[in-house]
Amino acid sequence: MKDGGQQDLKKMNSVLLVALLLIILCFSVISVFLTFFILDTYQSFEINDMTSRMNHFSENLNNSIRNIERTVSDYSEWDDTALFSEGKFIDYPEQLLISDSFQAMNIDIAEFFNSSGHPIFLEDYSNHKSGKFLFRPELEAYFNASYPKYDTDVHDSKTRNYLIFHTNNLSGVLVSHLISYHTEPKKVSGYLVLGRYFNQTYLNELSVFLSQPVQLVDSSETDSIFPTSTIQNGQPSIAVHIENESTISGYLRVIDPISLEYTTFKITYPRSIYQEGFSALSSYLLLIIGLMGVFAILTVLGIRYYFRHADSSAKLAKERDYSYQKIIEEIEDAYFKTTPEGKIQFVSPSTAKMLGYSDASELVGRYIFEMYQNPDDRNKLSMLLFSKEELRDQPVVLKRKDGSLVFISANVHLIYDEQHNVIGIEGIAHDNTDNLLVKKATQENESFYRLIFESANIGLFQTNSQGGVLLVNPALASMLGFISPEEMREEITDLVQDLHLDPDEYAMLVNLLNIHGEVRNMEFSLKKTDGTPIWLNCNVVAIKDIYEKTATYFGTAIDISEKKIIELELIESRQKFQSLFYFSPVAIIVYTNRGEMVDLNSTAISLFGLSEHSIPESYPPFYLEYLTSSQTEDLEAGKVVSMDIKMDFSLLRSKFEVPATITGIGYFNMIITPVPNKESGEGWLFVLITDITKRKIAEIARNIAIGRLKEAEKIASLGHWDLDHRTNSLYWSESVYQIFEKSPFDFTPSYPSFLSLVHPGDRTMVDNAYWSHVNNHEPFDVVHRILLSDNRIKYVREVSKTDYYPDGTPQKSVGIIHDITSIKFSELALRESELKYRQMFANVSLGLVLFEFTPEGIPGLIIDANPKAEEMIHKSLNEILEMKGEIRSFIPFCDTIHISDLKVSSSDICAFESDLNRDDNKNLIVHVIMDIYRLADKVVGLAIIEDITEKRHYEEERVNLIAQIEKNLAELAILNDGIRNPLTIITMVANELENETLFSVLHQVQIIDELVSQLDKRWLESDKILRYLQKYHNVHYKKDIER
CATH class of the missing domain: 3.30.450.20 (PAS domain)
Incomplete structure (x- = not known):
């Protein structure tokens, strides 16, 4: 039993497992099919949306033509003086729109037809310098052929579409059908065709409506997208093509009725929805393969995918709604949306601003008819809107929040649901209040001009053709002595009689006004009310009526009485000029064109004398001998001729009578000025002669000095240069070329070329020192090496000085360069000699x-x-x-x-x-x-x-020793004398002694005498030594020195 239960349980588990697997498999299959279905649905949506966008784009093209037609139609009813110009185009003498008006409407080309359909004029306003384009004859031929096919009622633009002509040299041109126009007051009528190029500017305007760039593509790229059968009756065709998984494109193709070529527009959008669906499909397949045994997890993932997809769609819708909302918020005109009953649902911020509200939410929920100034406008406008479904440029007067009025023109249309039930009203309103303010300002300007008329400081007047005064300003009334303009208008009934005007001058004025329509700077002599004469300078314009007859005269008057006084002073100045002519320090001789002398001043007389045979009286005139052929031609052409001449009066004296005081050679500057005489046709020649002998001598001396300077520079190996900082031009004197061993014929000096000649070891030092001198005003005095073409080295010294403009910028640097190569080598030799001397000097x-x-x-x-x-x-x-x-x-x-x-x-x-x-x-x-x-x-x-301190010390010691010797000798001499004298006495006394005693005494005396003799001998020898030292060694005793 137990085993059977277990087996049943196993079977049940197996069944459940199989069932679960089947359920999972079914769920997976259903999910996959559902995914493909959703993706296919979104793809169809994308194609329909793109088709709608292209239809919208085609409609915008047609609207562009309708707007042009409507604008021209409106313009043609305006005042012809504002937009029309008579005789603007030579080919069409009637009144036409001026080119500035076309350019203001962004129109590129225009062709005019007369009322019979014949072409009159074709103009291109986009590029005046490029000449005519290739499409012009084709365009004109097309309209000539198609003109009879159009109805005379050309104002009905709703039934017509645009025409796009394809050209080889341009991207294309958008043109309209025939537009009627007429002018006032001659009732000139005709037809007009306008167009715009598909240049980048126009494509950018079209791109605004679609939020994506509009492109022009080659038709060969779209042959596979547009089958031939899609072109019917020349109508434009639209196609949508999926480019890849990420982009989708829409194409609008239009046939050229002339060349039968196509102009194709392309707009590309991203496929965000399809990409999300494809990603979801891939995720499902991976989840089904990987998690086949876990139904719960697949369920959770399915729910997760659903919510994620829903969130993505909601996000996309939110983004589109946000873009639409931003456009509404940023437009300048007011946007509003209401229920069919007029309850406001949404308004743009510009609407709230226009109506004086701080926030748009204050208007939501209110009824728009509450803001009408006239309550009766509610029923009237409502009936009109529901009968026509839209209103264009409907004038409406609204009340702002503060009670002030705003004048608008509204474009309103009804919103329908799918059952064609009215669900709302939407529109845009333009504030025309500023236009009304402009009209008001115009009226105020008229008052302003009236104020100018009254307060002008020159006379202003208006009279009728019979001479009656219509208007005068206070300035003119004051000029003529009237208290006010009203007094002048009342008292002046006839200009000629009341103002004492010359009748002939007035008749001339009227005649000139009838011929020319205006008179400039005509002067009149009048009298004020008190009889004082006054001169006026008048500018008068004749104003004609519609029958080309003079209606009134308008003019200005300026008091020129002071000017007349100045003219008298000018006459006096002319008299002074004549005085200056005759007493000018420059010799002036006047000749006729035939060479006959007319006049000369006192300086010319004192210089050349005055007689029948003097130089000025010569014929032909003396100056012809000094003219070259080209100068003669210039003189005949009326040009001024100037030259320096040399006159040797010693030679001239043989041909002319020359004053005796004028001798030698003289240098003169001669200027011959032709002066035409318009009255007689014969002109004069003014010959001005200035003595420049001293200046010429100075120039000769200067040239000699320059030659000597060049020679001195050459001898001293010294040159000069100057550098113009404005033109960066460097000038070298001849000696500089010799120093650098360059020729001016094959070397052009410049600052960079100069640096290239400086030794590389000194180049940076020289460059830094020079620019520090220029920029920081530091002295420039440097010694450097230059490297010659044969690698020889020279030493030069350069000194420079720089002049500056008033603003501190450098103007010109001038300097000298000195070849000190020989000096430098001498210095090196001198330094070597000095080094040897210094060593000897130090040691x-x-x-x-x-x-x-x-x-x-x-x-x-x-x-x-x-x-x-x-x-x-x-x-x-x-x-x-x-x-x-x-x-x-x-x-x-x-x-x-x-x-x-x-x-x-x-x-x-x-x-x-x-x-x-x-x-x-x-x-x-x-x-x-x-x-x-x-x-x-x-x-x-x-x-x-x-x-000699030690030497002097030794000498003093030696002198002292010798002195001591002398002292000892003297003492010995005294002692010798002192001994010998007693010995003599002792000898004498001893003779009286006994023999034995005598012998002993004499023996001792003899011994003492021998000692004394030896002492004398030594004294004599010492004295000889002392005399020897005094004689041969210049050793003296102090007493000798003192003696």
């Missing part, structure tokens, strides 16, 4: 000090010193230079030296000994040898200093 064992002499000839500032001199002075050279030390402050004996005491001979040397002052109080005894040099106007000295 010598004696102190060397270089110093300057003051203008008074006294030793002055130290300018250099070697290390040995620094050691002696106990100061470094920098310390000496900083303290501006003078040599006298270190060597006092220099105070006694004066340059005037030293006579310049072959050697300017003096020697002396002196103390050397030091700041450590350790003075030295030095021996100074001073050498003096004269350099141009400066005198410098070189002091060679030897330190």
Whole structure:
């Protein structure tokens, strides 16, 4: 039992599993078929929607023509002075619409026919410079052939469609059928055909209606889409083609009645719904294959897909509604939608603004007839709307929220449901209040012009053809002495008699006005009310009536009495001019065209004399000898001729009578001016002669100076240049070319070409220095190298100065360049020599000090010193230079030296000994040898200093020793004398002693005497040595020195 139950359970589970699988399979199959059905349904919807869009596009094309016809029809009933111009086109002398009016209506081409159907004029307003296009003769031929086929009632535009002509050089042209027109007041009538090109501007206008770009495509691309059978009776055909899974396109094809070619329009939309359905189908198939065993999950996914699909559709509908809502919100005209009873359901923000409400929600729910100014308009407009189903440009007066009035023109139509029941009213209203304000402003302008007429500071008047005054402004009344314009109109009944006007002048004025219609700047002499004469300058215009007869005269009058006074002064000025002519410092001679002298001034008389044979009286005139053939032709052509002439009065004296005071050669500037005489036809020649002898001599001297300058620059290897910063042109003198070894025939100087000649190592330095000079006003004085074509190097020095415009921008730089190659090489040699001198100067064992002499000839500032001199002075050279030390402050004996005491001979040397002052109080005894040099106007000295302090110390010690020797010798001499004298006495006394005692005493005396003799001998030898030192070594005892 248990096993059987289990088997039944297994069978039941199997059955359930199979049933579940079958259910899942059925559900899956149903889901797949349902998906394909939905996708197919959406595809059909897309095709129908695209077909509707193309029909809408075709209707917009037709509406474009209807709007053009209606606009032209409206224009033709307006005042012809606003939109018509007589004689505008040569080919058609009648009154036609002006081209500006066509361009204002965005019309590109227009062809006129007369009332008999013959073409008059064809014009293209889109491109005046391109000439005629290829379609013109074809278009004209078509309308000539088709004109009899059209009805005379051409205002009925509802029964006609547009015509599209295909051209090879343009994308196409949209044209209308015949449109009647007429003008006022001549009742000229005819027919007009207008058209527009399918250029990008017009396609953009059409694209606005469809929210997608409109394109023109080649008909060959659509041959497979449009079968031949779809073209019937030349009517346009529409086709929809699914491009791919993401895009769908609509095509509108129109046949050209002339060439039978097609013009095809294409509009492409994205297939968002189909793409979503295809994605859903793929998802279902994957879910069915992957989750076949889980029915619940498939169910949930199916529900999820349903809601997602519903959300997507709702989102798409919401997006479309949002786009439609945005268009309504952004249009300038007022949009409204109501129930059939007039209850407002929706209005655009512009409607609320037009009616004075802050928000559109304030109007929703109210009845529109509550806003009518006239309550009777409700029934009247309602009956009219329901009878005609739509109203166009219906004038209505509404009340704003604040009670003010707004004047609108409304376009309204009924909304029907599928059963053709009226479910609402929809329309657009245009605010015409501003137009009415413009009319009001026009009236105010008339008042303004009236104010100008009254307040103008020149006279304004209007008279009738018989001379009666109609209007005058206060300025004219005041000019003629009247208190007011009213007084003048009352008192002036006849212009000629009342204003004392010359009858002949007035008759001339009337005659000129009848002939020309206007008179400019005619002057009249009148009298004021008090009899004072006055001159007026008048401009008068004749205003004619419709019968071409003069009705009134309108004009302006300006008081020119002061001008007449000025003319008198001008006459006086002419008299002064004659005085200036005769007393001018320039010689002036007047000849006729035949060469006969008419007049000459006093300067010419004093220069050439006045007699029958003088130079001015010569015939033919003397100036002909100085004219070239071209100058003669210029003179005959009426041109002024000017030239410089040279007159040798020594040679002229043989041909003419020349004053004796005029001798030698003279230079003159001669200007011959032809002056025509319109009255007699014969002109004059004014010959002006100016003595320029001094200026000519100065020019000759200048040319000589320029030649000498070039020669001097060549000798000094110096050139000059200038750079114009405005034109970037660089000028080199001849010497500059020689320095750079360039020829002006094969090298054009410029700043970049100059830099290319600078040595690469100096190029950046020169460029930076020059522009720093130009931009920062820094000095420019540089030495640099230039590299010649054969790789030789030259050294040059350049100095520049720059002039500037008042605004600070550089105008021109001028400078010099100096070839200092030889100087540079000499400097290098001098530096080498100086280096050797400096080494010797620094390493010598004696102190060397270089110093300057003051203008008074006294030793002055130290300018250099070697290390040995620094050691002696106990100061470094920098310390000496900083303290501006003078040599006298270190060597006092220099105070006694004066340059005037030293006579310049072959050697300017003096020697002396002196103390050397030091700041450590350790003075030295030095021996100074001073050498003096004269350099141009400066005198410098070189002091060679030897330190003899120790030498002097040794000499003093030696002198002291010798003095001590002399002292000892003197003392020895005294001691010798002091010993010898007692010995003599002792010897004398000893003779009286006994023999033995005597012998002993004499023996001692003898010993002492020998010692004294030896002492004398040594003294004599010391004296000889002292005399030898004094004689050959210049060693003296102090007492000798003092003696």
